Amino acid sequence: MELFWVRGGADEVVASVADWLSADPAPPAVVETSGSTGAPKRVVLPRAAVLASVRASAERLGATGPWVLALPATFVAGLQVVVRSLVAGHRPTLLERDGWPEGEGWFVSLVPTQLRRMLTDPVDVAALRRAHTVLLGGGPIGASLRESAERAGVHVVATYGSAETAGGCVYDGVPLDGVAVALGEGGRIRIAGPTLFTGYDGDPTATAEVLRDGWFQTSDAGRIDADGRLEVIGRVDDVIVSGGLNVPGPAVAERLRTHPGLAAAEVLGVPDPEWGRRVVAFVVPAPPGPAPGLEELRDWVGATEPRAWAPRSLVVLDDIPLLGNGKPDRQALLALAGQQVRP
Template sequence: MDGTTVSEEGAASGMGGAMRMSRRVMNLAHFLTQNARRHSERTGFVWGDRSWTWREIDAGVSQLAAALAARGIVKGDRILVHSKNCDEMFWSMFAAFRLGAVWVPTNFRLMPDEVAYLATASGAKAFLCHSDFPEHAAAVKAASPALGFTWRIADGSLGEKSVSEAIAAHAGARVDNAGVEYDDPCWFFFTSGTTGRSKAAVLTHGQMAFVVTNHLADLMPGTTEHDASLVVAPLSHGAGIHQLVQSARGAKTILLPSERFDVNEAFRLIETHRVSNLFTVPTILKLMVENPAIDHYDHSSLRYVIYAGAPMYREDQKAALKKLGHVLVQYFGLGEVTGNITVLPPALHHPEDGPQTRIGTCGFERTGMQVSIQDDQGRELKPFETGEICVIGPAVFAGYFDNPEANAKAFRDGWFRTGDLGHMDKEGFVYITGRASDMYISGGSNIYPREVEEKILTHPAIGEVAVLGVPDPVWGEVGVAVCVPREGASPVTELELAGYLATKMPRYKMPKRFFFWEALPKSGYGKIPKRLVRDELEARGLLDLTTKQTG
């Protein structure tokens, strides 16, 4: 970030130019130190048929930190990690923290050239790469001549050595947690890159300590070492944040045995380990709820099923509540705010529509955070007026690494601009209308795909849908809806669906065309990016058909 974080600049200006006082904070790796003391022989991590106690985890992290230090890694250096979920990936996070280095995880589903870009963009000094990705290792090495070394995760042949060999070579080593200050970076959280290149959001030790505390207060209160959490998403992003929170309380983390999401296996693990919480996205939760396995295993131990990353459609909410009970927790929060904008707790997830049900809300402000709905000039709007959702508070990141242009666009008068559109009611509940980039204008009227999608999903034959705007010579833009039929439902035609919706929405909001696909394209995080849907429409040659009426 040009050597200075946003928060450092603010601190300096706030003290009239006086020298900034040191703000020493806890190193996040101290969570392991605490667990090794208090819960030494309690299981902290399970993967397949293997398990590790907190003492073993803490020791392994120290040995890995010692090995990295022996190869020259020091405080502030970036460690790029490209791996499927596994034990050594989890260790690498805490090893980086312990040294005061920066953990830079990637989504393992990225292509080699994308990971190579992340290596150069982050200025990585070391690369820990899963052995299943030799092309990625080669691409990173070619793109980053200054890269110090590459070690492999799991069995294989790439790199200098394996992480397990590095750990074994430093058996018995003990590395103390490096001293860190509030603004010292600990994690480069790469955005999913919905537009253009991914950007590295700088997360710091002080910020993340607040995030952990906030998650425990607002998302899963009462979590202790007696709890257990199942991981169903890549640890590189939101699931990694969630597991850091579990570690803060000494709760056990259970990984799926492979990167393939198996609903039956997920429910088996929930029953076996008496899993009490999990973090996921609406599309994955929908798969779990609609799978027969949900009726074959005991999931009564679940207390918090937390979903984020995208709003959950009302019909899917009701189905999940019917099957799982009052355990749903929704939060809204970008990587840049580390999941800390709003929360909708279990008590406000109503199974039936009624006067007490706020349909479409993502909840109210998180503890210690403030939300403002603003117009293009930064003026706060009145209740129910649609604008950009902006946020301030200790969970907001320090800015994008080495990207002053992106920082200038992301912040206005101290507020972080999420790029999401929405409104707030008189009681402070926030409603997301959609991404600013998703909104389209048809005949001079703003159309927000989210509300159209909600209406379409009330049809019993539709399981998933994506609505987006496409160019039109008459109206400027018109909407198209790409629908996925619900499994086992009777098929519905384009004209039948349009007729069904005719009484549910104004004519100007009605999509011009309805397409029916077997599946919608999804990102590596289980989301449905509109850009991927648009690309698929173009690849199928459907964009030039959108203005033609169907017979």
């Protein structure tokens, strides 16, 4: 089967995507997952699925227009920025080369780490205030980050999705039109609708494991709140079973990020002979530093969350290692846990 491989630099991707959008017929596109928890998968997306996502997104946002490309164009979020901008009749602005556009009413997609850093830069904040919408996805979006954006006057819409769903398909907890969301065993999120992929290239076994009867079985756990909105708790494997207790790593990390002495924080579980898995905090001190000590951070977590959730080890870093798409590099963090842990 002929495939359209989304590869190359930003300019090359923009040109090839423009050709793909006008092709008749068009082969399915292939984008790779980030590989944050292992080897990347090659996701096969029909053009109809990508365009269904583009249309539903525009309808939900209530507008179309030019987009700023601030993410790698070869990942699904970057591909969607390119497609949305081209469909709206605009070549996307490449942030790294061209900087922020003048005027108002444009759109941009970011991951939480990017937005957190941009909110500390007055130039970035001034630009983001001019955006119609900042789509924020690709990782847990805590209340503190949303509140910081609101205080700065930046309009943020939190998205949830993956390469397998042609990008974000749930906006601020509400599925896009045509998208269905359900919870399976253990709260595992299931998604159906016109934006789904057709499989993993060259891996029918992996495809069969997650694509069943028209539903995509995600690796994330969630719950439906009182308003009927989907709340993403985190990856199923983000729940750290430590000493027989289920510790939600993303919730602990979000609490740590509110500490005034920290600029960034992530939480993972590492193997431990006593606890099964030990809760480890990876933190970046806020200037001028140094980082708070472990006991202070344990007390900070315990002030609002169960004390048993508090980290038992601490790794202090100059920065959180990131993948090419801006997400935390979990494998790199786990490797660092074996070298720099402060019990």
